[in-house]
Amino acid sequence: MKRNATAVWNGSLKEGDGKISTQSTTLQDTQYSFKSRFEEGVGTNPEELIAAAHAGCFTMQLSAYLTEEGFEVGSIETKCDIDLVDFTVISSHLTVNASVKGISDEAFQQQVTKAEKNCPISKLLNAEISTTATLK
The missing domain is CATH 3.30.300.20 (K homology (KH) domain)
Structure with a gap:
């Protein structure tokens, strides 16, 4: 059994943003960013x-x-x-x-x-x- 997920990032670390999708599509182009990771931004x-x-x-x-x-x-x-x-x-x-x-x-x-x-x-x-x- 193999599972996968894909992350796409555009731009620089602090100003850029990304999207994460999972094989099951439970996450589909789910937003993530510097702010959602290290501050209090929207996304995962x-x-x-x-x-x-x-x-x-x-x-x-x-x-x-x-x-x-x-x-x-x-x-x-x-x-x-x-x-x-x-x-x-x-x-x-x-x-x-x-x-x-x-x-x-x-x-x-x-x-x-x-x-x-x-x-x-x-x-x-x-x-x-x-x-x-x-x-x-």
């Missing part, structure tokens, strides 16, 4: 999209692990905070609130730790990055 930004991806991936992974262990998942809500400091993403913090029937806190925490380490986006954040570039 890469860190927000990473936060959404990490929260969504982790939540699904946790649900899978809990279900595999025989627990009935009512709901899981995960907020992800991405910290960008000096133009470097330094951390991703997940805050989880869940309703799971019949599980002890200790067992729940074990499954949370397992999901944190094993969801594909957690693994990506520690992965090798590669690039193919063509100058037109």
Whole structure:
């Protein structure tokens, strides 16, 4: 399975603007800019999209692990905070609130730790990055 997204940027960093689109078209020419990334402008930004991806991936992974262990998942809500400091993403913090029937806190925490380490986006954040570039 492969998924993709496309970003197009026009102009300089501060005055330019861009659009992001996803293969699913959930995002279609979605605006992003210097202001939406580093100030309070309208649009999305890469860190927000990473936060959404990490929260969504982790939540699904946790649900899978809990279900595999025989627990009935009512709901899981995960907020992800991405910290960008000096133009470097330094951390991703997940805050989880869940309703799971019949599980002890200790067992729940074990499954949370397992999901944190094993969801594909957690693994990506520690992965090798590669690039193919063509100058037109």
